[in-house]
Amino acid sequence: MSIDAAIRALSTVLGDRLSLSKSDLDAHGQSEAHFEPIAPDAVAYPSSTDEVSKIVAICSEHRCPVVGYGAGTSLEGHTLAIQGGIALDFRDMAQVIEVNNTDMTVRVQPGITREALNEDLRATGLFFPVDPGANASLGGMASTRASGTTAVRYGTMRDNVMALEVVLVDGRIIRTGSGARKSSAGYDLTALMVGSEGTLGLITELTLKLQGQPEATAAATCAFKTIDEAVDAVTATIAMGIPMARIEFLDAASVAAVNAYSKADIPVSPHLMVEFHGSDQGVAEQAERFGEIAAEFGGSAFEWATKPEDRTRLWQMRHHAYWAILASRKGATAIVTDVCVPISKLAQAVAETQADIDASTIPAPILGHVGDGNFHAILLIDPDNAAEKQEAQRLSSRMAERAIALGGTITGEHGVGMGKLPYMAAEHGAGWDVMAQIKRALDPENILNPGKVVRLNG
Template identity: 80%
Template sequence: MSIDAALRALTPLLGDRLSVSKSDLLAHGQSETHFDVIPPDGVVYPRSAQDVSDIVKICSQHRCPIIGYGAGTSLEGHTLAIQGGIAMDFRDMANVVKINDEDMTVRVGPGITREALNQELRATGLFFPVDPGANASIGGMASTRASGTTAVRYGTMRDNVIGLEVVMADGRIVRTGTGARKSSAGYDLTALLVGSEGTLGLITELTLKLQGQPEGIAAATCAFDTIDAAVEAVTSTIAMGIPMARIEFLDAASVAAVNAHSKADFPETPHLMVEFHGSQTGVAEQAERFGEIAHDSGGSAFDWATNAEDRTRLWQMRHHAYWAILASRPGSSAIVTDVCVPISNLAQAVRDTQDDIEASGLPAPILGHVGDGNFHAILLIDPNSADEKRIAKELSERMAQRALSMGGTITGEHGVGMGKLGYMSSEHGAGWDVMGQIKRALDPHNILNPGKVVQVNG
């Protein structure tokens, strides 16, 4: 490996689109959670798939690691240069290539964020539905197979990416998928690459499925006396097949943090935040049916967000809950858990997690996208306390193992990165070895985001 030689070879190709400034390196060496700062040796800013291909060919020649970089909101250390190398920042590939109104699809560059994309789509009557909360880049969302608040109705990135343009580890530019909504033609390379976290290829273009803007939208909050009651309302709602657009859970500690951060006045008890999409009549029917379920589970009357501004404020509060929780313990950092279980086991999983947290003595509010069984505990720790970090990691491990014992997964949406690497064998068994074989076949020199998702030699 010769990272310095790669940097020297890239300089005449890229000019000022190659940076080794300390500020750029530090900015690309941070994560949103507890991981140490690990800066790359250089940052490159490609403008096209051909740029990416040329950069990759040089890096391959010198065995220089390349880490794809989008908005940088990863929670599992996905973009940290743990073996050195170059961060490839896709900020200059943030374009809308083509909107196909009739097909309800759009082609975009990987650097465009979901909010910017939906701004571009406003005049079409269409929107891109996947909403992970943060204003993440679309390429990064595909790389981690992201989901979020709307996944209960619209699915995850797996369901909404129908084609890719990808630069492979040897510099080849490959297209996967077609403009058609389905295909039986060979291996599904799109599905393989979505969720691979930049370890198999670097995404340079995406074809996405769009949805029509719903005629009617209604959002509301509903308070409950206990976590059990709130989760019971969720499982009953899903079992009855009510097509919720969003159904989010916050425990009392999360609500208290949101109140303090957003100057809200929710009762400091467990809450569900819900949203309904459809026709005006359909939305009214859905809300009525959910209201009956919530009432039977001991929920309060709905507090409605009656206009677009109120709904935006409501979901901003939910999306900012992570930062609100961090602010509830000034100076803390967080270990963020991300388990997902079958909906039938959700109540037990949340209950056992709450008991475990209480026994630990750490502050750790629980919240999540419980409509699809995905919830998080934000484990707040003093970054200078080795003891608190150990307790939090043990808590996180027990959550992961508990989810696996219930037929669930160690990560519902955040991905593996380096943070969840230690649990992959427990979830996948021999399947993890197969993933490693795929990695070695497609990236024999292990230059694409090494040390993430799989373990390989070299």
């Protein structure tokens, strides 16, 4: 490996778009969660697919690691250069290439964020529905197979990426998928790349499905006396086939943090936050039926928001919940973990997780996208307290083990990175070895985001 030689070669290709400044290196060595900073040796800012190809080919020649970088919002250390090397930042590849109104698709570069894309689409009457909360880049969202608050209706990135342009480790540029809505032609390379976290190739273009802006939208909050009642209301609503656009859960601790952070006055008890999309009549019927189901489980204190500004404020509070919870304990950092279980096991998973937290020595509010069985615990710790970190890791491990035992997964949307590596063998068994074989076949020198998703011997 010769990182220095790679940097010298890259400087002739990129000039001042290869940064060695300490501020740039430090910025690309940070993590949203509890991981210690790990700076890369240099930051590259390509402006085209051809430049990405040249960068990767040079790095491959010198066996220099390359880590793709979007908005830096990931939670499992995905973008940390744990073996050094180059952070390849897609900041300058953030354009909408083409909108096809008839096909309801859009082609974009990987660096554009979901908010910027939807702002660009506003005049078309279309929107991109996947909403992880953070203003993440679309390339990063595809790389981690992200989802979020709207997945219960519109699906995850797996369901919304139709085609990709990808640079492989030897610099080859391939296109996966097509503009067709389905295909039986060979291996699904698009699905392979979505969720691979930059370990198999670097995404340089995406073709995404779009949705029409709904005629009517209604959102509401609903209070419950207990977590069990709130979660049971979710499973009953799903079983009735009510087409919710979002259904989010916050426990009492999360609500208290949101109130303090957002200057809100939501009753401090477990809450569901829901949203319905459709026609005026359809939304009204869906909302009425949900209200009936929620009431059966003790739901009360309904607060409906039909004005756009009120809905925006409501979902801003939900999206800011992580920061609100972090602020609820001064000086704390967080180990943020997520699991996903079958809907039939959701109540059990949440109740047992809550029991673990109640018996613990650290605060850990629970919230999540419970409409698809996905929930999060934000484990608040003093970063200088080794015992608290160990306890948080114990709780996180318990959640992962429980999810697997209940037929679920160790992560529903955050991805593996390096934080979830310890649980991959338990979830996938021999399948994890197959993932490693695929990694070796496509990246034999382990250049692309090494140390993430799989472990390689030797």
